[in-house]
Amino acid sequence: MRQLIRDTARRYPEGITIALVILVSLAFAIITQGGWVSTGNLQSLSQVTAVLAIMAFGEALVIGTGQIDISVGSVSGIAALTFLGFAPVAGSAMALLAAVLAGVLIGALNGFFVAILGLSSLLVTLGTLFLFQGIGYAVTSGFSFTATDTVRQEFIYNAVGGGGIAGINAAAIWALVVLIAVQLLVFETPIGNRILAVGGDSGSSFSRGVNVIGIKFGVFILSGMLAALSGILDAAFIGYADGSFGATMELSAIAAAVLGGCHLTGGRISFIGTLFGAFMLRGIQSFLIILAVQPQWYVLVVGFIVVLASVADRALMRFALRR
Incomplete structure (x- = not known):
């Protein structure tokens, strides 16, 4: 039995998270007397989960190479501001391209410093986090960018967050496409x-002819692109963005990846x-909102989960590798 558990933990580390999600969902439904599983809450939960998941997919790619990207929150903010800022003057299609390009360029900047110059991904992305967060605050000057009524009627705008199909919001559809x-x-x-x-x-991979620099550079570009898409979808759904847009999202993205079974060591x-x-993280946030708990407690909970998940990740790896 112990060997079976070890084999399962080694092959399917995400299994624990899936089991926890089921148990936690049942607990939340019971505690809130069905409020947590109401149609309205589940629709809202699918939206916020999809937005976070898309960003976390990019983070998972970076973590998979043994690196980390903590700039994704600010990237989503820059993309959201770019999209809503350009849409009224250039149209949603051009605004979408500009916003995605912004994410790609920031990802390339991170990749250049990390992959090509060999700098620490933690320090580099911490720097770009503050850099682009500061740019967001400077551009908005305390105000917010809002989608105009004309922009809200455009097909592209609705395709990236303002609409949906058969009751399924656009973000959830995009999340499924990105997942595949x-x-x-x-x-x-x-x-x-x-x-x-x-x-x-990475050393062994390089000796076998793998383009280590190219792989690391590429995953940072993908991370920037997906973070930008996440910000665009979120901004299109709520219709506005300010300088704080995307703040602390990087913490949730890292937590989602680690909770999901991605090893921090790569x-x-x-x-x-x-x-x-x-889904688990956004479910917790939704649960706290229903209980009228102050929103800042969610950040504390996520921080605790990141630490706990990191410890559990290491313990699970040691257990799985024991004979």
Whole structure:
């Protein structure tokens, strides 16, 4: 039995998160007397989970190579401001391209410093976090960018967050598309094998001919792009963005990836687990809102979960590798 548990933990580290999500969901439903599983709350939960999951998928790619990107929150904020700022004058389509390009460029900037110059990903992305967060505050000057009525009627705007299909919001559909794309990339292509190999042992990967620099550079670009998409979807849904948009989202994205079974040391990625991790975090936030708990407590809870998940990740790895 112990060996079976070890094998399961080694192959499916996200299994614990999925089981926790089921148990926690049942507990929340009982405590709130069904309020947590009401139609309105579940629709809201699907929106915020999808937005976080898309960002966390990009974070999972970076973590998979043994790096970390804590600039994703500010990237989503810059993308949201770019999208809503350009949409009234250039149209939603051009605004979408500009916002995604902004995310790609920031990701490339991170990748340049980390992959090419060999600097610490923690320090580099901490720097870009503050840099672009500061730019967001400077551009808005305490005000917010709002989607005009004309912009809200455009097809592209509705396709990226303002609408939905058959009662399913656009963000959830995008999250599913991104999930399928990254799942295929990592587990069905040679690039995915190289991403995991770099995270497992970059030195050994380099000696086997893997372009370690290119892989690390690429995952930072993908992380920036997905963080930008996350910000666009969120901004299109709520219709406005200010300088604080995306603040602390990076903490939730990292927590979702780690909760989902991604190893902080690299070499292991689970996008399904990351999705469940995002759902669990947003479910906790929704639960606290229903109980009328002050919102700042959510940040404290997420911080605690990150620490706990990190410890559990290390303990689980040691248990799984024991014979």
